[in-house]
Amino acid sequence: MREDRQDNQNQPRRKRIRFWNPGEYFDYSLLFIILFLVGFGLIMVYSTSSYTSSLDYGDAAFFFKRQAAFAVLGIVTMLLVSKVDYHFLKRLTVLAFIGIGIMTLAVLIVGSAGGGSTRWLEIGPLRFQPSELAKMAIIMYVAYATTSQVWKLNDWKVLVKIMIPPVILTGFIAIENLSTAIICGVIIVAILFVASPKYSHFIIVGVIGCIGGALFILTAGYRSDRIDAWLNLETHPKGYQTLQALYAIGSGGLWGKGLGQSIQKMDFIPEAHNDMIFSVICEELGIVGGVSLILLFIILIWRLMVIVMNASDLYGALLVVGVLTHVAVQVLINIAVVTNTMPNTGIPLPFISYGGTSLVFLLVEMGIVLSVARQIKIRK
Amino acid sequence: MTGVKTYNRKKMLIMFCMIFAVAMFLIGRLGYIMIGRGEYYSNKAQALHERERAIKAPRGRILDRNGVVLAGNRPVCTISVIHSQITDPEQVIEVLSRELGISEETVRARVEKVSSREKIKSNVAKDVADVIRSYHLDGVMVDEDYKRYYPFDEMASRVLGFTGSDNQGIVGLEVEYDSVLQGKDGYILTVTDANGIELVNTAESRQEPVAGNDLYLSIDANIQSYVQQEAEKTLIAKEAIGVSIIVMNPKNGEIYAMVNAPEYNLNDPYTLNTEGEFATEQEKQDALNQMWRNFCINDTYEPGSIFKTVTATAAFEKGVLSVEDTFVCPGYRMVGDRIIKCHKTVGHGLETFREGIMNSCNPVFMDVGARVGVEDMYHTYEQLGLMRRTGIDLPGEATSIMHKKEDVKEVDLAIMSFGQSFQITPMQLITAVSAIENGGNLVTPHFGMYATDPDGNRIKTFEYPVESGVISAETSATMRDLLEAVVAEGSGRRGQVAGYRIAGKTATSEKLPRGNGKYISSFIGIAPADDPQIITLVLINEPTGIYYGGTIAAPVAQRIYENILPYLGIEAEYEAEEPQD
Numbered sequence: 001m002r003e004d005r006q007d008n009q010n011q012p013r014r015k016r017i018r019f020w021n022p023g024e025y026f027d028y029s030l031l032f033i034i035l036f037l038v039g040f041g042l043i044m045v046y047s048t049s050s051y052t053s054s055l056d057y058g059d060a061a062f063f064f065k066r067q068a069a070f071a072v073l074g075i076v077t078m079l080l081v082s083k084v085d086y087h088f089l090k091r092l093t094v095l096a097f098i099g100i101g102i103m104t105l106a107v108l109i110v111g112s113a114g115g116g117s118t119r120w121l122e123i124g125p126l127r128f129q130p131s132e133l134a135k136m137a138i139i140m141y142v143a144y145a146t147t148s149q150v151w152k153l154n155d156w157k158v159l160v161k162i163m164i165p166p167v168i169l170t171g172f173i174a175i176e177n178l179s180t181a182i183i184c185g186v187i188i189v190a191i192l193f194v195a196s197p198k199y200s201h202f203i204i205v206g207v208i209g210c211i212g213g214a215l216f217i218l219t220a221g222y223r224s225d226r227i228d229a230w231l232n233l234e235t236h237p238k239g240y241q242t243l244q245a246l247y248a249i250g251s252g253g254l255w256g257k258g259l260g261q262s263i264q265k266m267d268f269i270p271e272a273h274n275d276m277i278f279s280v281i282c283e284e285l286g287i288v289g290g291v292s293l294i295l296l297f298i299i300l301i302w303r304l305m306v307i308v309m310n311a312s313d314l315y316g317a318l319l320v321v322g323v324l325t326h327v328a329v330q331v332l333i334n335i336a337v338v339t340n341t342m343p344n345t346g347i348p349l350p351f352i353s354y355g356g357t358s359l360v361f362l363l364v365e366m367g368i369v370l371s372v373a374r375q376i377k378i379r380k
Numbered sequence: 381m382t383g384v385k386t387y388n389r390k391k392m393l394i395m396f397c398m399i400f401a402v403a404m405f406l407i408g409r410l411g412y413i414m415i416g417r418g419e420y421y422s423n424k425a426q427a428l429h430e431r432e433r434a435i436k437a438p439r440g441r442i443l444d445r446n447g448v449v450l451a452g453n454r455p456v457c458t459i460s461v462i463h464s465q466i467t468d469p470e471q472v473i474e475v476l477s478r479e480l481g482i483s484e485e486t487v488r489a490r491v492e493k494v495s496s497r498e499k500i501k502s503n504v505a506k507d508v509a510d511v512i513r514s515y516h517l518d519g520v521m522v523d524e525d526y527k528r529y530y531p532f533d534e535m536a537s538r539v540l541g542f543t544g545s546d547n548q549g550i551v552g553l554e555v556e557y558d559s560v561l562q563g564k565d566g567y568i569l570t571v572t573d574a575n576g577i578e579l580v581n582t583a584e585s586r587q588e589p590v591a592g593n594d595l596y597l598s599i600d601a602n603i604q605s606y607v608q609q610e611a612e613k614t615l616i617a618k619e620a621i622g623v624s625i626i627v628m629n630p631k632n633g634e635i636y637a638m639v640n641a642p643e644y645n646l647n648d649p650y651t652l653n654t655e656g657e658f659a660t661e662q663e664k665q666d667a668l669n670q671m672w673r674n675f676c677i678n679d680t681y682e683p684g685s686i687f688k689t690v691t692a693t694a695a696f697e698k699g700v701l702s703v704e705d706t707f708v709c710p711g712y713r714m715v716g717d718r719i720i721k722c723h724k725t726v727g728h729g730l731e732t733f734r735e736g737i738m739n740s741c742n743p744v745f746m747d748v749g750a751r752v753g754v755e756d757m758y759h760t761y762e763q764l765g766l767m768r769r770t771g772i773d774l775p776g777e778a779t780s781i782m783h784k785k786e787d788v789k790e791v792d793l794a795i796m797s798f799g800q801s802f803q804i805t806p807m808q809l810i811t812a813v814s815a816i817e818n819g820g821n822l823v824t825p826h827f828g829m830y831a832t833d834p835d836g837n838r839i840k841t842f843e844y845p846v847e848s849g850v851i852s853a854e855t856s857a858t859m860r861d862l863l864e865a866v867v868a869e870g871s872g873r874r875g876q877v878a879g880y881r882i883a884g885k886t887a888t889s890e891k892l893p894r895g896n897g898k899y900i901s902s903f904i905g906i907a908p909a910d911d912p913q914i915i916t917l918v919l920i921n922e923p924t925g926i927y928y929g930g931t932i933a934a935p936v937a938q939r940i941y942e943n944i945l946p947y948l949g950i951e952a953e954y955e956a957e958e959p960q961d
């Protein structure tokens with residue numbers, strides 16, 4: 001790209017400092033939506049956490065500051081990534097996939113050694129959740145593998161072959177973190193679905209997925225507990241968090257109590273700034289705020305769909321399908337959980353919930369999307 | 381390089397539509413929760429957030445007829461700590477243990493306990509609480525409250541009763557007039573976080589407490605206190621188990637004093653006033669109940685010779701007796717196949733009825749009883765309120781234990797004529813004698829006179845039924861004359877009060893079972909004899925040594941009259957002579 005700039009030295013100055021190269025498409029709408037969501041998320045993290053963090057840490061902005069730092073880091077990274085040609089990722093795919101596989105295993109071993117459920121990995125000062133990275137690795141791998149064998153996708157054996165490595169990784173993740181594994185599974189299927197010309201395979205996969213999921217839920221004890229809590233929310237002791245979220249949502253009304261006016265966030269909802277943040281949004285901003293946020297996510301997904309449809313090649317399109325699926329599934333599951341539409345699983349609301357790793361990697365994925373968008377050829 | 385084909389786009393669109401559909405479903409779900417179920421959830425949430433903090437209403441006071449406070453309220457404080465608000469636990473522990481006199485370990489355990497609010501001590505005197513407040517310790521709460529306080533400790537304890545921890549009446553007048561005295565608690569509604577910590581800047585609604593009404597009694601604290609002194613002196617002097625005295629206005633039933641010695645300390649009602657170990661909790665509770673009991677209304681006894689006034693009244697009412705009728709007392713009387721002795725075994729010989737009542741001669745009254753007959757005797761009992769409760773404004777009033785009228789045989793009637801073989805309460809007796817003395821009006825004995833609101837405005841005057849003409853005025857006049865003679869010249873001589881005309885009757889009732897040597901010695905006195913204004917009943921329960929009512933109970937009434945008649949402004953009618961006895 002540096003070469004490009006040198007080539008254009010004779011062009012007017014203002015063109016040189018442009019963020020994109022001439023003739024390039026840049027999805028400003030998408031960028032705006034992302035920035036808005038991140039900014040709104042910061043406000044809501046501050047609103048939901050200030051009361052409890054001032055009690056627990058003596059600093060109302062404790063969580064806000066950390067999240068803001070990650071947001072800045074994430075946005076800068078996103079813009080940098082968007083400048084990189086996404087085909088470069090192909091070269092990273094195998095390395096990243098193996099590396100993340102090792103990290104996931106490492107977390108499992110450390111976790112079992114520690115005697116508890118661990119989802120964090122610490123490398124020096126860095127502390128992050130490999131499962132967040134795993135979603136990206138799976139998107140990269142499946143998109144790459146699918147693209148390279150796209151002419152054979154009619155054959156179900158090829159599909160299975162492509163699926164084997166990511167499904168194994170997903171299996172490892174599922175041991176400690178079912179919700180992330182579900183997201184990974186849906187991403188794999190979604191990319192293959194868009195890539196493949198056939199439908200029948202996916203109907204079969206869908207049926208198998210449903211049966212497998214049901215069996216898994218019924219066999220794993222604590223997960224059945226969650227089902228009990230879901231069905232008997234008001235009486236089950238494990239239903240507390242969701243019940244409190246419903247109290248918050250229910251007290252929002254049409255316009256809400258006003259920003260910052262939630263009472264449920266005052267320790268009634270445990271860690272209101274995390275997975276349950278949507279309930280406080282509803283309490284403070286009402287049904288208007290809640291529905292607006294859902295619509296905003298729909299617009300985001302629509303923008304991603306537009307990029308998929310216009311991507312310059314299938315690889316780019318499939319990368320975006322993966323990201324789109326990731327965001328969509330998290331949004332839908334999160335809101336479904338908060339409204340007690342499905343059993344509780346710990347999935348954060350993208351861009352909004354507190355959590356550094358999640359936010360940074362989401363923004364990196366958005367960087368990739370912007371990079372794909374950049375190569376869209378505008379038809380004259 | 382592979383491009384994006386049409387079927388890829390189509391599948392993308394299918395996926396988007398699926399996502400969109402689920403999102404729309406969730407929006408619908410959100411709408412249902414927020415609009416459809418919004419009220420349900422927001423009410424539940426509000427109930428969770430709001431804490432009601434009661435502001436206790438002061439209970440109304442109880443005052444005597446002259447406005448002397450018999451039961452009032454003393455501000456007390458409750459000291460508690462809020463764990464999350466404590467900034468300097470060591471100082472808190474040090475100050476609280478020093479000021480409250482509680483061991484440091486106890487305070488430390490409570491201060492360090494992680495709870496929303498931990499009570500350190502309640503019923504802390506206000507001055508101590510003020511000292512603690514002056515330290516301005518973070519996390520230490522001082523809440524004011526009222527505690528019932530009885531300035532005279534033991535005065536009229538068995539009449540007033542006391543209150544429980546929630547300021548509700550437990551026994552005595554405190555129960556009877558609970559609805560008058562009870563105030564209406566106010567409250568502060570505050571919004572709290574999940575740990576119960578009140579949130580600042582939230583609107584709090586407040587309902588002010590309404591103080592209870594003051595109750596004015598017919599009791600006169602001075603008379604009550606003097607009578608109590610006399611009762612306690614007598615209790616010790618006679619080594620009795622109890623001395624009960626009622627002082628009442630016979631014309632309207634206002635009770636000036638009611639004493640049941642030994643009294644107990646109303647400010648400490650759960651400490652027994654007698655020595656003794658109790659094996660079980662139940663035994664101790666029984667002993668406490670006994671201590672709180674008001675003998676005058678809660679218990680019945682055989683009235684003995686005082687009841688002869690009722691027998692005489694029945695005879696005069698029926699017109700079968702005149703004062704000068706003569707009787708012969710050989711020291712006993714054969715009734716049917718039974719010999720019933722007179723207390724004077726050698727007999728009183730020939731005597732008029734007037735002499736008979738002065739001598740308290742049993743055979744005379746057996747004869748009189750026989751003249752009246754069962755039917756008319758019971759009629760008079762009915763008229764004098766002896767077959768029912770007096771209706772006094774105290775809880776737990778007992779009533780008479782009488783033979784069924786149809787079961788009364790000749791012998792029974794003879795024995796009943798001098799006050800045995802049935803039981804009534806002292807209150808029933810004094811009420812009946814009041815009717816005999818006051819011209820025939822059966823009054824309702826009572827304490828409560830009127831209630832005022834906290835500002836002193838009279839809001840309610842208590843009315844009590846009076847049944848007039850239960851006996852004729854002539855009979856009443858005759859009885860006044862006879863009972864005066866009893867004191868002036870008869871068995872009640874020791875009840876005489878220099879300068880005053882006193883009427884009265886003595887009694888010595890042997891407690892059941894017969895022959896156990898346990899007696900209740902009593903005397904009923906009426907002053908002045910010609911215009912009864914004060915009626916006094918003295919009962920000495922199980923005196924040691926001399927047990928004749930005329931000897932030991934009458935002097936108590938005498939001393940009481942000597943003091944309270946001048947106090948009540950009842951003028952002496954003649955120059956004092958030395959008492960004859």
